[in-house]
Every structure is written in structure tokens, then in C-alpha cells.
Amino acid sequence: MNDELPNDQDEDDEPTVLIEDGKLVCPYPDCSATDQIIELDVATRDNELCVSEDGAIIAHLGDYSFESDGFECQQCARRVSLPDGYEIVHS
Template sequence: MTHTIPPARTNCPKCGKTSDIVLMELPDDKSSIVSACCEALIPHLNEDAPVLIVDGHLVCPYGDCGAVGEIVELDVATRDNELSIDPDQPGVIKASLGDHSFEADGYECRKCTRSVTIPNGYEIERD
């Protein structure tokens, strides 16, 4: 379902023509601002758009990028690394990789570096 948003017009990121912009309601209660001609997501009017899943690939949702397989998770890792002295190596303090936990900090497209979100119905599983 789409709604026209008067009176703004912008350049369509996909075909480059000046286009009306419309609000497209997504199935997960979110909505995106897209061009009326191609329904291409307009980057500067949206933030954190959900990644598109196309043929089993993660696709950048922004109309002027659309990179395939370039979505990355940004995370922060906190580790407790135990320090020890090795008697055979004077002047060296060793740090062993200890327990670590990762916390997702968000997701972005590596190509256009804009932030994206994980679509509803998907969750991240780390191996």
C-alpha cells in the first residue's frame, strides 16, 4: 500500500528522473519513503531501512546502491585476556585470548556505508 506525500518531489535514485515521493507501508508496520516511479528507496529520506532478501542474498535496500552480499554486522567485543610472564622470554608479558562476548552494534552496507536493519522474521546466529 502506498500513500502520496505532497508536495515533495525528488530525484529517483534508480532512474534519475524527478519523481513524486510516496510512503510505502511495509508488512512489518514500518514504512519507507520511495519514489513513485520505481518504488526505489530514497536514501536521504530514510534511515535504517531493512535489508532486502533476494534469491537468498542480502541486498542493500537503498535504491542508488543495491549492493549484493555487502551487508556487515558491526560489533564490539569485550575480552578478558589473562596476562602472564613467560620465563623463557624476558621482557615479554603474554596475553592469552580469554572469554569473549560480542555485542551487535548495528548493521551496515559496506559499499555505501549506510546503516540498515535486519528484516522482520530473521535473526542473527553466530558460529
């Protein structure tokens, strides 16, 4: 796979996702996958444990929080960044 960075970016910079015709496009020229950008996050959950009548340990889903850890193209598995001025809305 060709790992050349688009737009003469430094190695430490994550190239910016392109938006074409309302779709997210991987910025790497050797990939250019459409709508394959994902958010990576880290989750912390507090789940209360108990033992059921049949002896199984059950985890009751409790409080949780998520923190974004960046973005990646699912097709080529390389990190990318979002364009300036865009906000992520979780649904």
C-alpha cells in the first residue's frame, strides 16, 4: 500500500477528510473510500454486578461516558482529521 500523505502533510499530521457531494471521502490518494470514516472513542462504564438465582454473574448496565480518540478510515485503517468548522452530533 502506498502511504504517501496528501497535500504535502507532515508525518505527525492527520490529513483532513474531504467532503464531496455530501459524502465523507478518505483523503489518501491511494484509498479515496467514500463514507468509510469512523470515530474512535474510549468508553468508561460503571456496571453493578450481582449473582443470579442460577449462579451466573450479571452486569447491570449503569453509568457510562465516552471520549473521542480521533477518526479513521475503515477501508485503509489510517488516521484522519475532520475539516475545520464541523461538529460531531451523536444520535
